[in-house]
Amino acid sequence: MNDPALPPPRFPSRGGSGLLASFRYAWTGLIHTVVHQRNMRVHLVSAVLVGLVGSGIWLGLAEKVTLIFCVMLIFFAEILNSALEHLVDLAIQQFDEKARLAKDAAAAGVMVLALGTVVIFAALLVHNWETVLNSGPQIARQVVLGVPFTACITLLVLPRARPAWVDGLAFVGGVVLMVLLAMRTASSVFTALTAGLLVVAGAAARERRRMLGQKKTGASPVSHRA
Numbered sequence: 001m002n003d004p005a006l007p008p009p010r011f012p013s014r015g016g017s018g019l020l021a022s023f024r025y026a027w028t029g030l031i032h033t034v035v036h037q038r039n040m041r042v043h044l045v046s047a048v049l050v051g052l053v054g055s056g057i058w059l060g061l062a063e064k065v066t067l068i069f070c071v072m073l074i075f076f077a078e079i080l081n082s083a084l085e086h087l088v089d090l091a092i093q094q095f096d097e098k099a100r101l102a103k104d105a106a107a108a109g110v111m112v113l114a115l116g117t118v119v120i121f122a123a124l125l126v127h128n129w130e131t132v133l134n135s136g137p138q139i140a141r142q143v144v145l146g147v148p149f150t151a152c153i154t155l156l157v158l159p160r161a162r163p164a165w166v167d168g169l170a171f172v173g174g175v176v177l178m179v180l181l182a183m184r185t186a187s188s189v190f191t192a193l194t195a196g197l198l199v200v201a202g203a204a205a206r207e208r209r210r211m212l213g214q215k216k217t218g219a220s221p222v223s224h225r226a
């Protein structure tokens with residue numbers, strides 16, 4: 001929301017400036033990053049796997065908070081990395097050593113976080129190994145339902161042209177598997193995380209189709225959003 005004491009922005013937003021509009025812009029930014037950044041798609045599928053483990057094994061509150069915080073931090077870093085890449089590309093279109101350093105540093109930030117999360121995740125599993133060994137049936141259930149669920153999410157975010165019904169089928173399949181997973185979850189927070197990721201993947205598939213449709217008709221993306 002703009003401060004009324006300040007002069008109006010030079011480029012007033014075309015989609016409104018209220019709180020709802022702010023959420024819509026943030027959502028658009030998130031989906032844009034998933035559609036255009038390969039690493040973001042890798043993080044999303046990895047987060048689904050973390051969600052499936054977290055909703056299959058009983059973990060303590062501190063462990064749950066740590067894992068969810070790590071996942072969110074990686075998303076945050078990747079989104080900022082993407083923003084920085086756009087800023088650098090806006091500032092300079094040719095090869096520049098400083099542009100390279102800026103982009104490499106931002107990418108390094110994401111890499112450090114991702115490596116740290118893998119270490120924390122492994123340490124949590126080792127620390128809870130007794131629980132893991134005693135959760136055989138629950139783990140088997142997570143694998144049986146979780147593998148096709150992850151396949152649905154991967155298909156939705158895959159940057160390949162495909163008929164709309166394939167996306168529709170993947171999304172509906174994901175919802176059905178999600179409901180089955182939620183019926184016997186060890187953590188409603190991880191289940192909510194996984195469900196949220198399905199919604200993001202579905203929205204990314206929809207946005208990709210919209211973009212491809214625009215490319216075919218030659219329409220400008222700005223005019224569509226206005």
Ligand SMILES: Nc1ncnc2c1ncn2[C@@H]1O[C@H](COP(=O)(O)OP(=O)(O)OP(=O)(O)O)[C@@H](O)[C@H]1O
Nearest residue numbers: 037039085092093094095096097099100103104107
């Ligand atoms: N203008 C530039 N000048 C010099 N090097 C650049 C420039 N743009 C990109 N690079 C180099 O190419 C790499 C990839 O940059 P690019 O903009 O393609 O990001 P990306 O492939 O989306 O990266 P990421 O994998 O971090 O998302 C950068 O990390 C940097 O080393």
